[in-house]
Amino acid sequence: MEKRVTFKGMWLPLLLVLPQMLITAVFFFYPAGQAVWQSLFIPDPFGLSMQWVGLGNFEFLLSDPYYRASFATTAVFSILVTVVSMGVALYLAVLADRLIKGSGTYRTLLIWPYAVAPAVAGVLWLFMFNTRVGVVTWYLGQLGYDWNHVLNEGEAMGLVVVASSWGRVSYNFLFFLAGLQAIPKSVIEAAAIDGARFWMRFRTIVFPLLSPTTFFLLVVNIVYAFFETFGVIHTITSGGPQQATTILVYKVYADGFVGQDLGSSAAQSVILLLIVSVLTVIQFKFIERRVHY
Amino acid sequence: MATVSLESLKKSYGKTEVIHGVDIDIEDGEFIVIVGPSGCGKSTLLRMVAGLEGVSEGEIRIDGERVNEKEPMDRDIAMVFQNYALYPHMSVEQNMAYGLKIAKMPKAEINARVAEAAELLQLEPYLKRRPRQLSGGQRQRVAMGRAIVRRPSVFLFDEPLSNLDAKLRVQMRLEIKKLQRELGVTALYVTHDQVEAMTLADRMIVMNDGAVDQIGAPLEVYANPQTEFVAGFIGSPPTNFIASETIGGQAGTKTGIRPEHVVIAPVGQGNATGLVLYAEPLGAETLIHLTIAGGEAFTVRQDGAVAIPAEGDQVGLSWSDDVEMRFDASGRRF
Numbered sequence: 001m002e003k004r005v006t007f008k009g010m011w012l013p014l015l016l017v018l019p020q021m022l023i024t025a026v027f028f029f030y031p032a033g034q035a036v037w038q039s040l041f042i043p044d045p046f047g048l049s050m051q052w053v054g055l056g057n058f059e060f061l062l063s064d065p066y067y068r069a070s071f072a073t074t075a076v077f078s079i080l081v082t083v084v085s086m087g088v089a090l091y092l093a094v095l096a097d098r099l100i101k102g103s104g105t106y107r108t109l110l111i112w113p114y115a116v117a118p119a120v121a122g123v124l125w126l127f128m129f130n131t132r133v134g135v136v137t138w139y140l141g142q143l144g145y146d147w148n149h150v151l152n153e154g155e156a157m158g159l160v161v162v163a164s165s166w167g168r169v170s171y172n173f174l175f176f177l178a179g180l181q182a183i184p185k186s187v188i189e190a191a192a193i194d195g196a197r198f199w200m201r202f203r204t205i206v207f208p209l210l211s212p213t214t215f216f217l218l219v220v221n222i223v224y225a226f227f228e229t230f231g232v233i234h235t236i237t238s239g240g241p242q243q244a245t246t247i248l249v250y251k252v253y254a255d256g257f258v259g260q261d262l263g264s265s266a267a268q269s270v271i272l273l274l275i276v277s278v279l280t281v282i283q284f285k286f287i288e289r290r291v292h293y
Numbered sequence: 294m295a296t297v298s299l300e301s302l303k304k305s306y307g308k309t310e311v312i313h314g315v316d317i318d319i320e321d322g323e324f325i326v327i328v329g330p331s332g333c334g335k336s337t338l339l340r341m342v343a344g345l346e347g348v349s350e351g352e353i354r355i356d357g358e359r360v361n362e363k364e365p366m367d368r369d370i371a372m373v374f375q376n377y378a379l380y381p382h383m384s385v386e387q388n389m390a391y392g393l394k395i396a397k398m399p400k401a402e403i404n405a406r407v408a409e410a411a412e413l414l415q416l417e418p419y420l421k422r423r424p425r426q427l428s429g430g431q432r433q434r435v436a437m438g439r440a441i442v443r444r445p446s447v448f449l450f451d452e453p454l455s456n457l458d459a460k461l462r463v464q465m466r467l468e469i470k471k472l473q474r475e476l477g478v479t480a481l482y483v484t485h486d487q488v489e490a491m492t493l494a495d496r497m498i499v500m501n502d503g504a505v506d507q508i509g510a511p512l513e514v515y516a517n518p519q520t521e522f523v524a525g526f527i528g529s530p531p532t533n534f535i536a537s538e539t540i541g542g543q544a545g546t547k548t549g550i551r552p553e554h555v556v557i558a559p560v561g562q563g564n565a566t567g568l569v570l571y572a573e574p575l576g577a578e579t580l581i582h583l584t585i586a587g588g589e590a591f592t593v594r595q596d597g598a599v600a601i602p603a604e605g606d607q608v609g610l611s612w613s614d615d616v617e618m619r620f621d622a623s624g625r626r627f
Binding site: 186189192193195204 | 364371374381382
């Protein structure tokens with residue numbers, strides 16, 4: 001049974017949660033409320049007056065081919081980031097789990113990229129793949145491949161996916177490694193005696209037992225790809241070329257702050273808010289209950 | 294059904310040798326118990342036979358064939374682990390069928406074998422349940438079932454009863470013995486519990502600090518321990534050891550006398566004198582704890598009907614010469 005701490009009065013607990021409540025109110029509820037409110041208006045270009053349009057902003061958005069294209073871009077981008085970062089992390093974690101010597105060094109080095117801020121990671125990758133001075137671009141040129149993510153949409157998407165996944169591998173690696181180490185060794189040994197070789201054991205025993213970790217990471221990584229990759233995209237492609245890497249959260253910025261269409265930008269924020277709410281609900285209600293043994 | 298031979302089997306981790314050479318020929322259908330205190334290397338020895346630990350030196354043969362280099366799955370063995378090691382995401386049925394499925398056995402045959410094992414182990418009502426929905430004793434049975442369905446040549450048990458409560462342990466002990474007799478499979482069983490060792494074993498291997506001190510039938514080991522360690526480890530309460538010179542023996546050696554071989558006599562009579570500390574009446578028998586000259590602890594086990602001396606009394610301790618076990622300075626019997 002969980003032990004509950006009980007307070008005698010109401011004032012002390014209120015006082016203790018107050019700082020967090022204030023932060024949440026100022027930095028979340030107030031701006032979110034503002035966004036919902038603004039999404040119902042169209043301001044004039046100088047911001048001096050607002051005209052009530054009801055759900056007009058939403059209607060316009062949902063029929064806007066650019067916005068729909070951004071949805072598709074976001075879907076491709078998030079799926080790729082999630083699959084790449086989780087796949088690589090799982091592979092590295094399985095290797096690290098089997099290590100006996102030098103596992104500490106290996107682990108520390110793998111965790112390092114997590115300390116790099118997304119924007120900095122973006123710049124790092126940008127330098128390597130810079131069309132004129134990038135090291136990797138130069139090597140690719142030697143091999144006869146002409147890399148140019150500024151013009152090529154596929155290459156631009158590839159680069160932002162790799163740059164976004166890179167730091168994420170560290171995070172996922174940590175969770176996968178912890179998950180792997182939580183599987184009792186004797187269960188693996190029992191499977192070995194039962195005749196299962198490495199790949200079979202991984203498929204039928206290890207992977208199913210990792211599913212709580214995997215589902216958790218799935219949700220967290222999708223949320224990451226949706227919302228926290230702004231820095232990477234902004235530094236590397238600025239959403240281009242031809243909006244090929246304009247994911248939803250980048251479009252909020254581009255339409256609102258660059259295009260000065262604050263009403264539409266606010267409406268887009270509200271849609272994103274709904275998406276993240278749904279993801280959170282899925283995480284809490286559905287996944288947490290289903291995958292624990 | 295197979296014989297198992299271990300030949301000067303050694304195990305080292307780096308420069309540290311933890312098992313110093315074990316030799317034994319196990320006959321087909323024999324129940325062998327490896328017993329010893331924790332850290333004596335008994336589990337490592339079993340894991341070497343299973344193929345979960347590499348062999349540093351020596352040879353393991355199953356049915357005459359060298360298996361040192363073989364993977365666990367190719368050794369035709371089954372193992373029951375201390376924590377059962379059931380697959381938590383599979384039902385009881387799937388747990389038992391796992392190895393057979395991997396072996397690509399026809400479905401009908403798998404079902405037949407699982408059903409047979411379930412009947413034998415009284416697991417039929419629980420086949421659809423997950424391990425976490427079972428009690429400790431039931432999980433233990435599933436682990437046994439998983440071993441049985443594969444019809445291996447050798448069963449390996451790694452302290453399978455130590456996670457059960459005392460009552461269940463006695464019951465499962467009997468069941469394991471019965472099962473092994475019915476199936477006629479060669480078994481190697483590791484335990485630190487000397488009662489389990491005595492009751493289960495056809496022959497037992499008493500291990501101490503990575504070396505085999507004695508191999509023999511339980512009663513034979515009990516009656517004729519070859520070392521001081523074996524005399525002290527096998528038997529409860531343990532053998533009394535006294536410095537031989539206090540009873541007129543050779544200096545530097547020790548004499549061991551089992552508690553049940555001592556009779557309380559009037560003070561001044563018998564081989565030694567003791568001061569009664571306290572008594573533990575257990576009904577059928579009574580344990581009397583004393584100190585003898587030199588402050589050494591001494592235990593007497595007498596019939597429950599015999600009068601119990603009062604605490605603080607001086608009493609004589611009497612035994613016949615032929616029950617004395619003499620050990621030299623290195624602990625060897627002479």
